[in-house]
Amino acid sequence: MTATDTATDTATDTATDTATDTATDTATDAATDTAAAAVAAQATLHHQWLLGLQLMVATREGPEATGEWMFRLFRRQHHAKFLSSFGKLGLEGLPHAVACARYHVLSNGVGGVRVEYMEEGPRKAWVRFRYPRWMYDGPTICGVPVEASRGFLRGWYAQNGVSLGNPRLGFVCVSEDMTGQFGLCGYFREADRDLAEDERLVFAPDERPPEFDPAAQPEPPAEDWPQARLDKAARNYAMEYCRNGVAELAGVLGRDRARELAGLSARLTGLQHYPRMAEAVGGVDGGPAEAAGFLAAMFEGMGDETALEVSGSQAVIRQSGLRIARGLEGAARDDLLAAWTELWRGAVASHRAFMSVEVAPEGDGLAWTVSRA
Secondary structure, eight states: OOHHHHHHHHHHHHHHHHHHHHHHHHHHHHHHHHHHHHHHHHHHHHHHHHHHHHHHHHHHHOHHHHHHHHHHHHHHHHHHHTGGGTTTTTOTTSOHHHHHHHHHHHHHHHTTOOEEEEEEETTEEEEEEOSSOGGGTGGGGGTSOHHHHHHHHHHTGGGHHHHHTOTTEEEEEEEOTTTTSSSSEEEEEEOSSOOOGGGSEEEOTTOOOOOOOGGGOOOOOGGGOOHHHHHHHHHHHHHHHHHHHHHHHHHHHOHHHHHHHHHHHHHHHHHHHHHHHHHHHTOOSOSHHHHHHHHHHHHHTTTOEEEEEEETTEEEEEEESOGGGTTOOHHHHHHHHHHHHHHHHHHHHTSSSOEEEEEEEETTEEEEEEEEO
């Protein structure tokens, strides 16, 4: 071999390696982007389902049922999350009013909800939720009664002092969303005496918060919360509301009615939201193979594992991990999955082609069969 041949071969090998590396890097970047998009799409989907279910309960069951449901949901969330998160958020050892206000700023911020913080002293600290309100995104706020807001204030904010063992701690609400004021706002206050149960939450609509100072706003440590973790936290935040919401709705309306409304709202959400999800993960409006590919991509956005098999006019996705139902057993698991699977039946029904979706338990997950109808 001549020097020219060697140089030519070396140049060819180098060019081939470079092209291969570039193609590999591009494919890896694309896969990473799709995975991140699927996580974000799941966060948005479960958020939309929660909003839809709120509207369905409000319009079909009325304000009182909505308020009682929100009370139960937020009391459940409170017991599950409040004290257990103090250490993670660096709140231990702080005055209770300050710790509570910072808790709501930090925990909501991790979930993608904007809340401002104003501290007047160790016994008085404010929170102000900014628009658009995550809990009533878009025009949903026009259809949810004020009883919903008061339900979650009673369920969580009025319970903080009880959970902390501080009977002097309460919450003063100065503005609400559905009343057309300036959004949910109020302050945690430690009184000079023990508060009666009906004093843990009071309303003072003529009061106004102090001026907001961005420099004093608590923020989660950036090194502990990179964007990928924040994206997953936003997804889990929305999912947890849906998980607990279905369970607590059964306690208000009974299992049958709760499953009916949760399932119908899920199906409508899937129908309405499919095009946005498909755009996010590269989904194609086609037949069973394309629909199953979309489902697999979305399920991976939950952190679940999938295996896809396509045979003729039928496709099967085996989903394992099933994050949505982790830790649930019995009726709570059954009711949630009965409703949650309707999200995906709705998404498939949004395709132009008519397809059936059968779902069966398989190990710790589910087997989905998509066929031409």
